[in-house]
Amino acid sequence: MLSWLPENISTYGAEIDSLFYVIYYITLATFLLVTGAMVIFLIKYRHREGHRAKYTHGHTGLEIAWTTITTIVVLAFGLMSAPLWSRIKREIPPYDVQVQVTGKQFNWDMTYPGPDGEFGTQDDLTIENMLHVPVDKVVQVILTSEDVIHSFFVPVLRLKQDSLPGRKINAWFEATKTGRYEIPCAELCGFGHSGMLGYLIVHTEPDYEAWVNENWPEPVSEMDSESSQSSES
Numbered sequence: 001m002l003s004w005l006p007e008n009i010s011t012y013g014a015e016i017d018s019l020f021y022v023i024y025y026i027t028l029a030t031f032l033l034v035t036g037a038m039v040i041f042l043i044k045y046r047h048r049e050g051h052r053a054k055y056t057h058g059h060t061g062l063e064i065a066w067t068t069i070t071t072i073v074v075l076a077f078g079l080m081s082a083p084l085w086s087r088i089k090r091e092i093p094p095y096d097v098q099v100q101v102t103g104k105q106f107n108w109d110m111t112y113p114g115p116d117g118e119f120g121t122q123d124d125l126t127i128e129n130m131l132h133v134p135v136d137k138v139v140q141v142i143l144t145s146e147d148v149i150h151s152f153f154v155p156v157l158r159l160k161q162d163s164l165p166g167r168k169i170n171a172w173f174e175a176t177k178t179g180r181y182e183i184p185c186a187e188l189c190g191f192g193h194s195g196m197l198g199y200l201i202v203h204t205e206p207d208y209e210a211w212v213n214e215n216w217p218e219p220v221s222e223m224d225s226e227s228s229q230s231s232e233s
Contacts (some may be wrong), residue, residue: 005017007156008156009175009177009202010174010175012088013156016084023077026073092140092170096137097140098113098142099111099112099139100113100142101163102163105192106195106196107128108185108196109126110126112125112126112215114216129199130198131198131201133201133208134209135204136176139173140171141170144164144168146165150187151187153185155182156181157173159171162187175202178207179202181200
């Protein structure tokens with residue numbers, strides 16, 4: 001079923017795919033119905049010698065019917081998707097990892113708050129285009145931009161969210177499979193838009209801890225610092 005869709009490694013991706021399938025098949029059925037009707041009309045009302053074209057006003061009842069049906073279907077989609085989007089966009093669960101992602105022409109800056117858990121301090125770590133996370137852990141992403149509108153898009157997570165200058169927008173995900181996955185920008189942001197590509201690196205928990213320890217050496221306590229200074233003197 002729709003094997004051309006990207007692989008899903010997100011905890012909520014299957015629900016998004018199910019909603020997409022419903023929309024896809026209803027749209028496909030509508031397309032086939034309209035195309036079939038056009039072919040029938042082309043044959044039935046083709047030019048034939050001795051037949052004169054005549055003006056047809058239409059059918060008010062049919063016009064009301066298809067407008068009503070379309071309205072009901074669109075409202076049904078809205079009601080079906082509301083609980084899912086509310087849970088994904090508004091009800092962010094407690095996170096295990098927090099990262100601030102800043103879009104800029106034409107890179108993604110990934111900022112980790114460091115051991116103190118606070119952004120804007122000396123132990124922050126900022127790297128370009130590489131988002132390292134542990135598998136099966138909730139990751140909160142704080143999206144912003146320093147120039148124009150960008151769009152943070154991770155197809156395998158079914159996550160797409162605009163990043164806007166002057167605003168901070170929260171998103172989250174929980175990856176269920178280790179690997180390396182693309183993070184393109186999905187909003188035309190300038191001449192280098194096509195080359196704005198980052199990567200999501202999903203580690204096993206031990207590998208992620210090793211990566212953290214490599215990038216943030218264990219802080220030296222004040223007591224250790226004093227003893228070190230006294231030994232040197």
